[in-house]
Amino acid sequence: MLHSRILTKAGVQLAAAAAFSLAGYASASAETKWDMPTPYGDGNFHTQNIAAFADEVKDKTGGSLVIQIHSAGSLFKHPEIKNAVRKGLAPIGEVLVSRLSNEDPVFGVDSVPFLAPSYDQAWKLYQAAKPAMEEKLGEQGLQLLFSVPWPPQGIYAQKEVTKVDDLDGLKIRAYNAATERLAILAGGVTAQIEAPDIPTAFSTGRVDAMITSPSTGANSKAWDFVSHYHDTQAWLPKNMVIINKQAFDGLTDAEKAAVLEAAEVAEKRGWEASKVETKTKTDILVENGITVVKPSEQLIQDLAAIGETMAAEWQESAGESGATVLDAYKN
Numbered sequence: 001m002l003h004s005r006i007l008t009k010a011g012v013q014l015a016a017a018a019a020f021s022l023a024g025y026a027s028a029s030a031e032t033k034w035d036m037p038t039p040y041g042d043g044n045f046h047t048q049n050i051a052a053f054a055d056e057v058k059d060k061t062g063g064s065l066v067i068q069i070h071s072a073g074s075l076f077k078h079p080e081i082k083n084a085v086r087k088g089l090a091p092i093g094e095v096l097v098s099r100l101s102n103e104d105p106v107f108g109v110d111s112v113p114f115l116a117p118s119y120d121q122a123w124k125l126y127q128a129a130k131p132a133m134e135e136k137l138g139e140q141g142l143q144l145l146f147s148v149p150w151p152p153q154g155i156y157a158q159k160e161v162t163k164v165d166d167l168d169g170l171k172i173r174a175y176n177a178a179t180e181r182l183a184i185l186a187g188g189v190t191a192q193i194e195a196p197d198i199p200t201a202f203s204t205g206r207v208d209a210m211i212t213s214p215s216t217g218a219n220s221k222a223w224d225f226v227s228h229y230h231d232t233q234a235w236l237p238k239n240m241v242i243i244n245k246q247a248f249d250g251l252t253d254a255e256k257a258a259v260l261e262a263a264e265v266a267e268k269r270g271w272e273a274s275k276v277e278t279k280t281k282t283d284i285l286v287e288n289g290i291t292v293v294k295p296s297e298q299l300i301q302d303l304a305a306i307g308e309t310m311a312a313e314w315q316e317s318a319g320e321s322g323a324t325v326l327d328a329y330k331n
């Protein structure tokens with residue numbers, strides 16, 4: 001017996017009402033199908049890592065738990081995914097952690113420029129922030145399964161940028177509150193654009209520069225609309241896979257174990273894939289004619305000053321719990 005829980009967006013509300021009452025017996029004897037909304041395209045390494053996670057869950061459960069991925073915001077748009085999982089409209093989903101920074105500053109710590117600009121530092125910062133992240137998610141009936149960073153963030157522009165003043169007046173694409181703030185501090189104007197919409201945003205002139213990874217640059221064929229990539233290595237924002245606790249509790253013990261084991265493997269695999277991705281996607285930018293620039297001393301200094309402002313603002317907003325995270329990170 002197959003319980004296909006959520007088929008269309010229109011059916012979601014109704015299906016959700018039934019979903020948890022079905023969960024108990026469905027998982028005991030039959031196939032459970034979980035729809036999983038994610039924000040990024042099929043070609044992205046995060047999505048591919050999640051596909052491997054889903055395969056492993058299916059294998060480990062002998063096919064009793066099947067996770068179907070709906071990538072690129074096709075089931076729920078990125079801004080809706082967290083609440084969809086919280087409400088049980090989808091049992092599991094992926095979001096950029098820092099999209100939740102308006103709920104609690106702890107979710108924004110991975111996007112403070114230059115606080116943790118290497119993989120080792122990003123891992124340490126993740127470990128420091130994780131208890132607070134889990135607590136905040138737990139308050140909403142959500143559980144963190146795993147989290148994987150994007151490659152380090154750099155600046156894409158239609159000219160070489162040697163100082164922050166060169167960004168003055170540009171329309172800079174943002175993907176979270178921190179990139180918005182940085183764009184404004186740099187003298188630009190900003191528009192929040194989802195990754196799958198980047199090519200259109202450039203071709204229609206809504207934006208003319210962006211701060212993101214080699215990964216998203218290559219996935220969106222940045223060579224079609226910019227000429228330079230400045231490898232500033234400013235921070236490594238993370239995605240996370242979250243699960244509705246009630247949906248998780250409805251699984252059999254064997255299924256729960258399979259999900260948790262596959263999540264642990266996915267986190268390790270994802271961190272390694274991200275490191276590899278940094279090099280392979282930077283190479284792809286070069287192969288397609290983008291000039292990859294080592295940032296000038298002046299640009300580094302200017303960005304560091306913006307980073308200090310943003311770090312102070314983050315600490316101010318995060319208060320005591322923020323101080324705890326920073327202490328854990330620095331010690």
Ligand code: PCA
Pocket residue numbers: 096150151175194195211212213214215216237
């Ligand atoms: N890619 C995502 C978030 C960070 C990144 O490298 C994006 O640009 O939307």
